[in-house]
Amino acid sequence: MESRTSPLGLLGGRRPRVDTQPASVDSYGPETIELMRRAGMPLDTWQEDSITAMLAVREDGRWACFEFCEWVSRQNGKGCLLEARALAGLLLIGERLIMWSAHEYKTAMESFRRVIWLVGRLGTKLNDNLYDLDGVLLKVINTNGEESIERLDTGARIKFVARSKGSGRGFSGDVNLIDETFAYTFVQQSALMPTMSARPNPQIVYTSSPPLTGDTGEVMYLLRHRGDPTAPRGADDEPWEQDPALGYRDWGLGGGLDLLDGVDLDDLLLWAAANPSLGIRISVEHVRRERRSMPPEDFARERLGIWPRRAGGDTGWQVIAENAWLARQDAQAVMGDPITLAVDVTPDRTWAAIAAAGPRLAGGRVADVIDHRPGTGWVVPRLVELAARHGPLVIVCSDKAVADQAEGAELPDGTKLKVVRAGAADMAAAAAALYDAVAGTAPDLWHLGQPALSTAVAGATQRPIGDGWGWNRRSITVDICPLVAVSLAVWALGTVRLHAPSFTPFALT
Incomplete structure (x- = not known):
């Protein structure tokens, strides 16, 4: 999306606070960026960087990132990253099954409709359930519980599901897209992760804003521990090292929700650092409204991406610092x-x-x-x-x-x-x-x-x-x-x- 300057001339940050990536030699990022441009949804610069890192490959042609995380505050455009990844897998890379899961059914269905809309912009709508993309026919399946978009020439699909203990079992997916990771549990991870075990080059992508509380977001905290050198660590933890198969990006400010006394929640530069789409799809005026109407802790979490202290973590000191x-x-x-x-x-x-x-x-x-x-x-x-x-x-x-x-x-x-x-x-x-x-x-x-x-x-x-x-x-x-x-x-x-x-x-x- 073309950048527009906010009333104060303030634009969102260019780089996330944390950006750790394994080694790679090439990427499908440029082709995916062009695909989204053709769909009339050009990516922001930060989204281009994310897609390029997400779709980076090693010398052997496999994904550099078996797992990839993008943590960014709400309404910045992380959903567009999943759309780009799903369409690239279906139309460019030739992946057989892309599983898109969300915490709630209504969220999964909203994403389903959004991707259908992008398909319509890329091709020609033949009827309510059939699209022609330069000779490739895509069928939209609207049956309850089977919502998906299928290539009729190869049988490749993007399938949309609401997560549960059993969702994902029986599917051998090339890609799992985990929307709303703050509500993603170890039980759900155990249901979805093995679905990729038989695939030759699988990938799992997580997007989210921070966990709502310290006793939720268990998978997110584990990923943070692996991906963020600045994450809290216990005395028995080894020093951080780059995970050879994890790409990790976090736009949120450092510190914790229990340490807000030293954070100026009204500092516009902090707003920009934590929100790469400030001045593009998020206005300074609206953030000011949020600041006035939200409790400080909620504003810090939802807009500045500050994490709550993990309950049950080994670092302790959760009440008195x-x-x-x-x-x-x-x-x-x-x-x-x-x-x-x-x-x-x-x-x-x-x-x-x-x-x-x-x-x-x-x-x-x-x-x-x-x-x-x-x-x-x-x-x-x-x-x-x-x-x-x-x-x-x-x-x-x-x-x-x-x-x-x-x-x-x-x-x-x-x-x-x-x-x-x-x-x-x-x-x-x-x-x-x-x-x-x-x-x-x-x-x-x-x-x-x-x-x-x-x-x-x-x-x-x-x-x-x-x-x-x-x-x-x-x-x-x-x-x-x-x-x-x-x-x-x-x-x-x-x-x-x-x-x-x-x-x-x-x-x-």
Whole structure:
């Protein structure tokens, strides 16, 4: 499409932020670009670059990219890439079956109609179901579930399907075009990928905007890990290397949706960098409307292509950023009095933790994991010992069984333990109190850098509790009871209604 300048003279970016390609010697790109020009749909420069990389070949004539990804924000024209690839396979390359799949049936059918329209521009319509392209007859099949375009001379087809667990089984496709990859799952990948195993030169092409949430888009995250040198990586991951069969292009800005504080969402240069069709099919005026009407996170994802942090990924730090946590570390902090104590137990009751919170002698507050051990049998005797020595303002417990055992336990002076049982609302309030104290606008809580606590913070996610949220584990291997215990202790310290008269002054060393 011929470029037109936006009212501000601003045009979209020329190159994607990430562009990694395997080695190649030639490409069917120029022929495909000419085909689209003949159809009256000339490609934008960025689309030409994409098609050329997508259709690059090795010395042996096979595709350089067995897999090819194009991640770009909505309405930039990624659908046109799939149209060009499908028509090239049918009319130029001689591929037998091109499978075009979308997340929803209506999307697949819209693409079907779009390709029929392009066929009509390339040739002559003989009737509602037959087209003549320079002597090549193409038949349009409209039967429900069998929507396709077929060459009558060779039997080659473009078939359009809505994805499901079973869609694609029984088809030996030369090409799979995966539209809306954000909704493409491993189950669907397992149904579609083997369809190409018997073909001599197969290819799979993915197009999408970023995943909607961190717990969706599982295939996209795996592709990103393989294709993007800047993608988050865990400590155990090997350094990135070029995949010998993957082409990968991502126009989205770097960073993550949880790190938007450093991103100027109103910067027009960022809009242009993430949207190659800005000033061509997307106007600055419309992006301004989107900015006004969309929440910042949605605008960042949908228009600037910023990815959400992957849920369950090995990198962790999904709630409190690692840099925010490290900034609150003071391994030499000394706790004054008065203090609070709190207990949490893992759901399977294999571990428990006791934490304390109190004033930091150098200013602010400090939290400490006093004890963290397997099992629960040790908890009540340890609470009796700590209460006798330090006289806490309050003891809070999230576990009913432990709270029942601790309630009324006798101290050496004959007094009884009093325990506050934390309910669901208290757990949400405790999580919020810890988050605000560490990562809020005015953080005032320090920690000692204890590995068990830092590991818990890195491995924690959120779970909904009413209108708020509480701490949740990222995986079954993560023990977050030190974090929950610290959160309850910090919450209790700031909740005056819970406080009982202190027994004795306390200084934790």
